[in-house]
Amino acid sequence: MQKCFCVAACFVGMLVFNLGVASDEQPFIVLASTTSTENSGLFDYILPEFTRDSGIQVRVVAVGTGQAIRLASSGDADVLLVHHRPSEDAFVAEGLGVRRYPVMHNDFVLVGPATDPASVIGETDILQAMQAIARSEALFASRGDDSGTHKKELSLWAEAGVAPAADSGTWYRETGSGMGATLNTAVAMGAYVLSDRATWASFGNKGELEIVLEGDARLFNPYGVILVNPKRFAHVRASQGQAFIDWLVSPRGQALIAAYAIDDAPVFFPDTMVDE
DSSP states (O other): OHHHHHHHHHHHHHHHHHHHHSOOSSOEEEEEEEHHHHHTTHHHHHHHHHHHHHSOEEEEEEEOHHHHHHHHHTTOOSEEEESOHHHHHHHHHTTSEEEEEEEEEEEEEEEEETTOTTOOTTOOOHHHHHHHHHHHTOOEEEOOSSOHHHHHHHHHHHHHTOOGGGGBTTTEEEOOSOHHHHHHHHHHHTOEEEEEHHHHHHOSOOTTEEEEEOOOGGGEEEEEEEEEOTTTOTTSOHHHHHHHHHHHTSHHHHHHHHHOEETTEEOOEEOOSOOO
């Protein structure tokens, strides 16, 4: 596992390096963001519009939230767009980021096999559902990758009074992978899994899985965008990065976020009120 992590970290580092030294014929920024925003198709929809409006390209490094924050904390990105509010606030408080702007939100959903071995269909309380899964020892696929989704999952287990790590490798399976790969694993095993709604909506290999619980307020999933602090990293493309942020929270950017849909269903909901 250690060797695999090192290889993955080296690969991401090489990718960021290559993005950073590419031709400067057109202005660009490096955006560290999450697999959920990338996998959902949102970036393919909105980023070309930003480039048309501004002339600035956006080069995305899509990883888990934890890895995205580590990249930004090393100065390997100009802008950070992730979905774990405590980590975002800590990033700004440590002086690594200038200011957090709320961009949009969606929610998490609990997905599971139609056979529902833990009998959670019809349940409306996510904590009760997590307890039922643990009690029945029904298979559960965890991302296990320090992403925003993984952090949310761990917080739900903690609130439910369950410590699933003790059962890792039995009913609790940690993939160490992104959302798409983890969903594929869950489909193959017939396991429950926590997913952001956007990735689930765009996921093409649903197999026998379906949404078994949604709508609990605890599953709210906000996204924030932060300019990496140029006072900490002089090479940060601050003017271009701030231009992207301003566009993203502007009526133009927010309208595009609201318009993006999969199968005629909205995927993200814009947060037009900016925190003071």
